[in-house]
Amino acid sequence: MAWANNVLRVNLTEGTTSNEPLNMEWAGLYLGQRGLATKYLAEEIDPKCDALGSGNKLIMTTGPLTGTMASTGGRYSVVTKSPLTGAVACSNSGGFIGAELKAAGYDMIIFEGKSPRPVYLYVENDKVEIAPADEIWGQSVWAADEWLHKKYQDPLLRIAAVGRAAEKGCLYAAVVNDLHRAAGRSGVGTVMASKNLKAVAVRGTKGVGNIKDPGAFMQAVNAGKKVLAENAVTGQGLPTYGTQVLMNVINEVGAMPTRNMREVQFEGASKISAEAMHEPRESDGKPNLVTNAGCFGCTIACGRISTIDRGHFSIENKPQYWGASGGLEYEAAWALGSDTGVDDIDALTYANFICNEDGIDPISFGATVAAAMELYQIGAITKEQTGGVELKFGSAEALAWATEVTCRGEGFGLDLGMGSKRLCEKYGHPDLSMTVKGQEFPAYDPRGIQGMGLTYATSNRGACHLRSYTVSSEVMGVPEKTDPLVTEGKPELVKAFQDATSIVDSSGLCVFTTFAWTLEDIAPQVAAACGGDWTAESMLEAGERIWNLEREFNLAAGLTAADDTLPKRLLTEPAQTGPAKGNVNRLHEMLPKYYEVRGWNEQGVPTDETRQRLSL
Amino acid sequence: MKLVFKLYAGLTDYLPPDAVDNKLIIEVSEHNTAYEVIDRYNVPREMAHLVLLNGVYIKPEDRNKAVFNDGDTLAIWPPVAGG
Numbered sequence: 134m135a136w137a138n139n140v141l142r143v144n145l146t147e148g149t150t151s152n153e154p155l156n157m158e159w160a161g162l163y164l165g166q167r168g169l170a171t172k173y174l175a176e177e178i179d180p181k182c183d184a185l186g187s188g189n190k191l192i193m194t195t196g197p198l199t200g201t202m203a204s205t206g207g208r209y210s211v212v213t214k215s216p217l218t219g220a221v222a223c224s225n226s227g228g229f230i231g232a233e234l235k236a237a238g239y240d241m242i243i244f245e246g247k248s249p250r251p252v253y254l255y256v257e258n259d260k261v262e263i264a265p266a267d268e269i270w271g272q273s274v275w276a277a278d279e280w281l282h283k284k285y286q287d288p289l290l291r292i293a294a295v296g297r298a299a300e301k302g303c304l305y306a307a308v309v310n311d312l313h314r315a316a317g318r319s320g321v322g323t324v325m326a327s328k329n330l331k332a333v334a335v336r337g338t339k340g341v342g343n344i345k346d347p348g349a350f351m352q353a354v355n356a357g358k359k360v361l362a363e364n365a366v367t368g369q370g371l372p373t374y375g376t377q378v379l380m381n382v383i384n385e386v387g388a389m390p391t392r393n394m395r396e397v398q399f400e401g402a403s404k405i406s407a408e409a410m411h412e413p414r415e416s417d418g419k420p421n422l423v424t425n426a427g428c429f430g431c432t433i434a435c436g437r438i439s440t441i442d443r444g445h446f447s448i449e450n451k452p453q454y455w456g457a458s459g460g461l462e463y464e465a466a467w468a469l470g471s472d473t474g475v476d477d478i479d480a481l482t483y484a485n486f487i488c489n490e491d492g493i494d495p496i497s498f499g500a501t502v503a504a505a506m507e508l509y510q511i512g513a514i515t516k517e518q519t520g521g522v523e524l525k526f527g528s529a530e531a532l533a534w535a536t537e538v539t540c541r542g543e544g545f546g547l548d549l550g551m552g553s554k555r556l557c558e559k560y561g562h563p564d565l566s567m568t569v570k571g572q573e574f575p576a577y578d579p580r581g582i583q584g585m586g587l588t589y590a591t592s593n594r595g596a597c598h599l600r601s602y603t604v605s606s607e608v609m610g611v612p613e614k615t616d617p618l619v620t621e622g623k624p625e626l627v628k629a630f631q632d633a634t635s636i637v638d639s640s641g642l643c644v645f646t647t648f649a650w651t652l653e654d655i656a657p658q659v660a661a662a663c664g665g666d667w668t669a670e671s672m673l674e675a676g677e678r679i680w681n682l683e684r685e686f687n688l689a690a691g692l693t694a695a696d697d698t699l700p701k702r703l704l705t706e707p708a709q710t711g712p713a714k715g716n717v718n719r720l721h722e723m724l725p726k727y728y729e730v731r732g733w734n735e736q737g738v739p740t741d742e743t744r745q746r747l748s749l
Numbered sequence: 750m751k752l753v754f755k756l757y758a759g760l761t762d763y764l765p766p767d768a769v770d771n772k773l774i775i776e777v778s779e780h781n782t783a784y785e786v787i788d789r790y791n792v793p794r795e796m797a798h799l800v801l802l803n804g805v806y807i808k809p810e811d812r813n814k815a816v817f818n819d820g821d822t823l824a825i826w827p828p829v830a831g832g
Contacts, residue, residue, distance in 0.1 A: 365798070365828035370758060376831030378758050381771070385755075385824050386804045403770045435831075463831045602832050609799065609830050614806060640787060648830040712804040 135197040135662035136160060136345055137240045141261065143254060145328050146187060146246030150261045155240050161665060162748060165674075166196035167223045168639035168679035170212035170241055174221070175682060177243075180690035180710075184216035184320075185302075185327040187247040193234065193293070193333065194242075196641025199664050200235030200341035200429070202351070204358045205643035207232045207429025214690070215319040216327075217304045217552055218571040218595040221686045224307070224321045225599070225638055227428030227436075228314030230335055233291040237337025248329040253281070253294075257336045266331035273297060273491045273540075274309040281334050293333045296491030299326035301542025303550030305497035305573075307660070313459025314428065314436075315491040319572060319594050322492050339701065345664035353657035355691055357650060358432050364649035366611070371435040371645065372425050376463035377407035386608055387711020388581030389467070390574060392474045392526050393503040394567045394700075397578045397708040401476025405466050409478055410437070416444050421478055423457045433645060437461060439482050447483035447533045452654065459489050464598070467576035468499025473506060473532055480529035482535040491540035499551055500573035502535045504553040504565055513560040519545050531729065537539070564701050570595035570692065579718040580708040582607050584615070584623040586718035593683035599644060601630030611648055618712065620719050624727035636676035637682075678747040681731075681739050685749065694737035697724060705712045750819035752777045754786060759827045762791045783812040786823060799826040 140153045165167040170192040182188035191213040198206040209231025215222035237258050239414025251270035255262045269277040274296040281292050299322040306322030307315040344350050361367040366515040369379060381391045384402035391399040410422040427434030441448050443746055447456040469481045478665035488495040508514040509524040524531050538546030538565030548556055553573050557566035567574050572595025579586030603626055607617035633652060637644050640659055652669035660667040703718045733744030754773045756764050761771060787797050800807045801824045802816060
């Protein structure tokens with residue numbers, strides 16, 4: 134088996150640590166990472182607890198393939214109850230810390246309670262230490278990272294940390310690892326900071342063993358890598374252009390949410406696209422994109438490493454940002470750009486750097502700024518709140534300012550840190566919040582891609598594209614093309630994507646492999662590593678089990694079918710341009726059928742038959 | 750009549766140097782097909798994965814049919830994905 138069979142439990146209230154074997158019965162049902170940690174969470178906390186109280190727990194978790202030689206096998210997740218949504222949160226990240234944790238001998242770390250003072254956790258194989266973090270509390274992720282590396286004099290120390298925004302209560306703060314990878318969504322960083330836990334530093338030298346059948350594993354892994362290399366998307370498109378290649382695609386199909394989702398096409402899309410990142414700048418002849426980058430064990434390497442024009446207003450007097458760092462991914466470029474109406478790629482890259490430096494989710498942040506800009510436009514927010522800043526759509530200066538004050542938790546940045554839902558409620562226009570279950574939308578307008586409306590409405594962690602990426606089918610034609618403006622067949626499509634993604638997120642692999650792989654490619658790798666009866670069919674069933682487990686957590690937390698909906702704007706205000714012109718999202722045509730194919734009753738509750746079938 | 754012709758991502762190299770923002774305005778007739786335009790710029794047909802006319806997907810079996818109207822936009826990508 135590829136699990137380390139070792140859980141590290143950290144009681145922050147008492148300042149104690151302990152080890153225990155992994156619950157292998159649950160591992161057989163939920164595999165690892167997202168599924169298994171959610172099972173632990175559901176069993177150990179009251180779903181109705183205060184997400185920022187000591188009763189909540191925070192789990193950093195790997196999958197069985199994390200740290201192995203499987204391609205993309207470096208993923209880890211942070212699982213907790215979200216302060217943004219009140220629902221279950223599972224945020225997935227790449228980089229290197231997941232593999233390092235596994236190599237140190239742990240499947241997961243469960244943090245419980247709340248430390249009376251700021252601390253960080255240091256893990257070096259069997260040596261585990263809870264140490265004072267007074268010197269880095271109040272500092273950014275990047276500053277904390279540098280301090281820890283200097284303290285331990287170990288360049289291979291892998292660090293995950295929270296920044297100032299999390300400390301100041303920003304509800305969409307991320308846990309940033311390896312400087313610019315992040316467990317980004319749902320405020321998992323806010324929970325970490327609420328426990329006075331600043332950072333986790335890990336060094337593991339044990340390696341990852343326990344592979345059930347090493348020969349079969351190597352064979353399955355090599356076959357999988359061949360498929361990734363020969364696929365046009367994972368072998369060429371993603372390494373060269375990254376996820377940002379979607380900017381022009383989604384704009385062309387008329388599903389580009391623009392200016393707080395009032396419009397579905399952005400006139401400045403080409404200026405902030407992947408193609409634009411390759412174009413030499415006038416000032417120095419260098420492009421925004423320096424190189425691509427890969428996470429641990431990845432043979433795709435979609436990551437972007439970028440620089441900002443040194444003459445740009447955002448950094449001309451800030452040499453600390455003149456070097457290369459994590460560049461724009463599509464979701465960040467959309468939220469910081471199209472949704473705020475800003476087409477200045479240097480300003481977006483600057484905002485992205487700062488989001489990484491202090492650990493906030495650029496999707497929720499950009500969407501919240503967009504809502505604030507609309508509130509400013511209608512006069513609900515004025516210069517009195519912004520301290521004189523003109524918070525206009527399209528203003529790169531306003532975006533840069535908003536990023537700085539939110540990341541530092543200063544002034545109006547505290548309002549922006551509440552997220553779009555609470556911001557719009559505070560200023561008297563709740564309908565202007567483009568959220569589901571309190572979490573902001575990603576970069577696909579559900580008026581132009583109908584299946585994504587159902588995806589957002591039913592996502593267990595609030596609006597999210599990574600819970601069932603039907604864009605793959607509805608726009609890109611992977612695995613097969615479906616019509617984005619049709620609702621027929623979408624409930625079944627959404628369910629299939631949700632179940633498959635749930636189990637991929639539980640394996641230690643990256644979901645981007647599924648642009649080339651099916652579960653038929655993944656199952657042999659899992660089976661050879663873990664033993665047991667892991668087939669494409671049993672993995673899909675486990676995925677369905679995980680989805681229902683998350684649903685039951687949310688129901689127990691107090692969410693209901695009434696939360697499975699979309700903002701009024703998307704249900705009543707038709708798209709005005711592009712192929713979707715005249716369309717709203719027709720959620721009502723999909724949701725009842727979705728409940729039916731899920732085996733849920735009309736209130737969206739899993740039936741007894743469904744629960745028994747899935748061994749819940 | 751005029752057609753706005755766009756090539757993106759790995760197909761950018763097939764555009765002539767006077768293209769701006771991945772875009773070119775070309776002359777076509779009402780009898781022309783998507784494949785004829787694709788061939789005119791030497792884009793390998795197998796690389797023309799996502800073919801959109803005014804943002805709407807043209808199925809491979811329809812790429813040999815005359816479908817253009819004056820002012821239409823034909824945009825083409827190789828296999829791409831993201832998220």
